Amino acid sequence: MPNDPTVKLPFNETPVKVENVHVTGVKRTSSKQLLANLKLIFDATNFEQLVSQIKKSKDTLSRTGIFKKVDVYIDVHSKGGHAVDKTKYDVTFDVVEEKFVKGGVSSLVGTNEGSLLFNLNFPNLFGCGESLTFDYSFGSKNTSGFGSHLKLPLFYNPDWNVLLSTLKYGRDFAWNGTREKTVGPSISLEFPSFVGQHSLKYEGFWNLTECLDSEVSLGIREFAGHRFKSAISHTLKRDLRDNPILPTNGSLLQTKQEIAGFGGDVKFLKQSLDFHYIKSLFFNTALHFSMSTGFLKNFDKPSLNDRFYLGGPLTLRGFTLNGAGNQENGHSLGIESYAGASVNFYTPLPFLNGDSNFSRALKLHYFANFASVGNITKMASLWDNLRGTCGLGLVMNLSNMARIEMNYCLPLRAKHGDRIVHGFQFGIGMDYW
Missing domain, CATH: 2.40.160.50 (membrane protein fhac: a member of the omp85/tpsb transporter family)
Structure with missing residues (x-):
């Protein structure tokens, strides 16, 4: 049997050098956003690392909300149509961006309550994964509400976001005979840690509590009227189900901690x-x-x-x-x-x-x-x-x-x-x- 000169190395021992990373299909996305999400691919030194870094980058791009499709191709680097070094590679990301504006209708479910939500969304507003959303909802318990939400990613990272919102909604609370109307802004910082997902939030809401009928008890009536709530809260969620x-x-x-009283x-x-x-x-x-x-x-x-x-x-x-x-x-x-x-x-x-x-x-x-x-x-x-x-x-x-x-x-x-x-x-x- 003739000797086979080909030596097959495991992926973690196969040397790799990434020469180029191409992104096709980009129209509105910032080059800074792409560079921040793809630059780790150039650090790969073997084929196993290359596949791992590509997978991470594809997952990150998919979570930005910028693209509705992300495909990846790996090819040997070539010049003039001929491979010059089989350890050098080019990586191509073929993407399809989300439309400039999209809308929809969805359902929300609370405890023995259903609502319809109409929303209008402007994804990738400034080219770095920002989004602006307007929504209107109404439900089976005489609930209705309007909200606007501006999401601003930090450090080009889809896991770190600042969310600016303004809300106006009203709802009947049949169990205590009241209706509450709420208007106001909120700002929150959402970020992950090794413990779980965090949300640090400030809200300044004006509330009006009204009695639904004349038979509401005195103990409930004491809470009727106008109030202004200024509060900071922190929520931690670790979900492994x-x-x-x-x-x-x-x-x-x-867990959630909330302190109200800052005005x-x-x-x-x-x-x-x-x-x-x-x-x-x-x-x-x-x-x-x-x-x-x-x-x-x-x-x-x-x-x-x-x-x-x-x-x-x-x-x-x-x-x-x-x-x-x-x-x-x-x-x-x-x-x-x-x-x-x-x-x-x-x-x-x-x-x-x-x-x-x-x-x-x-x-x-x-x-x-x-x-x-x-x-x-x-x-x-x-x-x-x-x-x-x-x-x-x-x-x-x-x-x-x-x-x-x-x-x-x-x-x-x-x-x-x-x-x-x-x-x-x-x-x-x-x-x-």
């Missing part, structure tokens, strides 16, 4: 924490544990809707929406601290193939939910104010847009004034325990 609606593995940690007449300190842990078990089953806590310290009378509310078909099941806690004439006054926990056990339906897409989207679940309001730092108060429910039902992932539950609830413990649901309860939304 395999699905945001019906997960079978992973965890979610979300205006609303002054408080607010802290909330939510944690979920989901573990796959045998025969396509999964165990889901979650906990939620919140604390509000008032320095002056807050807006009624800055308080916490407990109860609902997806959280503290077996209670009406926001029907647990302080009540007056059938209206919820909200609470200033709470702690809650839930255990859910998901199983496939017995007559479905557990590996099918439909089976992954529709499951049986058995649940036990507990929550306490009041002074959660004292064990006696924690026990005295404890609420609890258990039950079973069907849970469905609606195309990753919403979670739908149909449950049979058995309230185990409630307090005087709580509005409970003993029997079937239907719920749809995004936030759940």
Whole structure:
């Protein structure tokens, strides 16, 4: 057998030098934006590094919101149509930019509430991934709103953004008999860290709280009128779930701190924490544990809707929406601290193939939910104010847009004034325990 002079090296030992990076299809994008996102490709010294850097650059370009298509081609560098050195390469990015203006209609889902959102978007406004969006929404609970949002990337990095917004919206809150109108600007800085995704935000909102009818209790009427809220908040979110609606593995940690009182007449300190842990078990089953806590310290009378509310078909099941806690004439006054926990056990339906897409989207679940309001730092108060429910039902992932539950609830413990649901309860939304 003749000797084969060809020596095949592994990718991480194959030397590489990138001579040129070409970008075709560019019309409005700044060269500075492209250089910032592609310059690391020139640092590759072997073929494995080259493929890795190209993949990272393609992912970054796709996340800028500038392009709707990004294709990559690698070729040996040549002069006059002939390869001069097989270790030298040219890389070509073939891109298709987003249109100058685009619009659409989408749906938003809250807890037992649906809305339509109309938006008009101007992507890549100045050539570096900026975008300007105008939106208008109206919903099933007499909600309506208008917003304008200017997103400004920092350092040509799609993960670091400044967001300038102005909002005007109104909404009915049936559980406390009020309607709230809000107008004002906000500015936020969004950035990642090794912990998760951060949002640091300032908002200056004028609020008008009005009573929906003459039967609203005096405790609610005390909150009616005009207020100006000037607040700074920080939100951290670390989401490792395999699905945001019906997960079978992973965890979610979300915390928020808010301080109001930098001017205006609303002054408080607010802290909330939510944690979920989901573990796959045998025969396509999964165990889901979650906990939620919140604390509000008032320095002056807050807006009624800055308080916490407990109860609902997806959280503290077996209670009406926001029907647990302080009540007056059938209206919820909200609470200033709470702690809650839930255990859910998901199983496939017995007559479905557990590996099918439909089976992954529709499951049986058995649940036990507990929550306490009041002074959660004292064990006696924690026990005295404890609420609890258990039950079973069907849970469905609606195309990753919403979670739908149909449950049979058995309230185990409630307090005087709580509005409970003993029997079937239907719920749809995004936030759940």
